[in-house]
Amino acid sequence: MANSIPLLTPQHWKDYELIDCGDFEKLERFGDHVLIRPEPQAVWPKGLTEEEWTKRHDIRFKGRSATSGDWLRKRPGLPDRWHINYRNADVSIRFRLGLTSFKHVGIFPEQAVNWDYIAETVKTFRTKRPKVLNLFAYTGGASLIARAAGADTTHVDSIKQVVTWANENQALSGLSDIRWVVEDALKFVKRELKRGNRYNGIILDPPAYGHGPKGEKWKLEDHIAGMMKDVVGLLDPHEHFLILNTYSLGFSSVIVENLVRAVYPQADNLETGELYLQATAGSKLPLGVFGKFRKIGQP
Known part of the structure; x- marks a missing residue:
């Protein structure tokens, strides 16, 4: 079977x-x-x-x-901009949407699956104020959720305009004190390693292709293995979670599982699978694969 x-x-x-x-x-x-x-x-x-x-x-x-x-x-x-809300059992956040020239509106609705996991995990942690790092963070859905759940949150994206957009969403959500970083994610991770910093939660939702603020080139299949090796070095050894989400036609959940196991074989409770949106008319729309794991501290 x-x-x-x-x-x-x-x-x-x-x-x-x-x-x-x-x-x-x-x-x-x-x-x-x-x-x-x-x-x-x-x-x-x-x-x-x-x-x-x-x-x-x-x-x-x-x-x-x-x-x-x-x-x-x-x-x-009809407006160029408007607002929507998201609420789960733990937190509530608010977004400003907008019509961009590249078809996006400022939110990826399927990511709510990962938001729920983040909120639940942060609230389960025994660490009083867990530190969460959101890489390739876009307009900040995961950052807002982590902050609303009580985490000390760092938001990293290479595009200044979307970080500004995420800051607007923070204000709309009645939140404050998210740390905003406009930088290439690879460079930021390497610098944090040198500083010896650690995080209780790390979220990655990298694009298939992209560029950093100084023209740095990103190609998922070329860079993700090296980046994951560095990222897991930032995890707090006692209490942590990690989410990797990829939207690439060439990636499967088996690839994500192999990638995580290769760089962090001790991962507890590793889950891999596929995100989708259920259409009211009946179809399921696939929207990326994920890998996630967590370790909750002992009482």
């Missing part, structure tokens, strides 16, 4: 809904607005009719190139 791969999907969203996906697009509700965006993973036919998609959506992204495009509004007055 074949081993089944764990498939996880968010359970607590009220302000987000994947309505349908297919034909390389997805129909999504973010708060009060329904968007159509490209989705390269949705290779199957749509569950709803084109007429239903046209009727339901407010705003549609149309690409001009492989990396940029325009938002087409169905009617005047």
Whole structure:
């Protein structure tokens, strides 16, 4: 009998809904607005009719190139920016969304699975004020969750504009004192190793490709093994968690498992699997693979 791969999907969203996906697009509700965006993973036919998609959506992204495009509004007055909330059993946070030229809106809803794990783990730790490091941190969903759960949180991203965006989300969420770092993640990790710093939690959600603030090149398959070897050196040996999330068509949960085992064979409670969003119309949309483990201190 074949081993089944764990498939996880968010359970607590009220302000987000994947309505349908297919034909390389997805129909999504973010708060009060329904968007159509490209989705390269949705290779199957749509569950709803084109007429239903046209009727339901407010705003549609149309690409001009492989990396940029325009938002087409169905009617005047639809905003460029708006807010949504996320709440689970432990914490509540708030986001500012925005229509960017590269189809993103400032949040990856499937990451709520990892947010729940972060909040639960931080609140379970015996360390009074655990230290959490969020690398490739984008607009800060994981950083906000960690801080709201009581962690001393450091947020690292190479793009100044998204760190500023994350700071806006901190204020919207009624939080403070997140440490903001605009730097290449690889360089930051190596510097922290030299300083002898340790963290109780580390979160990585690296892109397939990217650039640092000084033009440093990042390619997931070329750099992730070396980076993971350095990252696990930052873990507090007594109480910790680590989450690695990858969104790359070439990565599987087996690759992530092998990677984690190679650099940290003593990992307790290692879980690997795939994140997905469940469409109301029926399809499951795969959105990356994860590996995570934790160690809770003894009483």
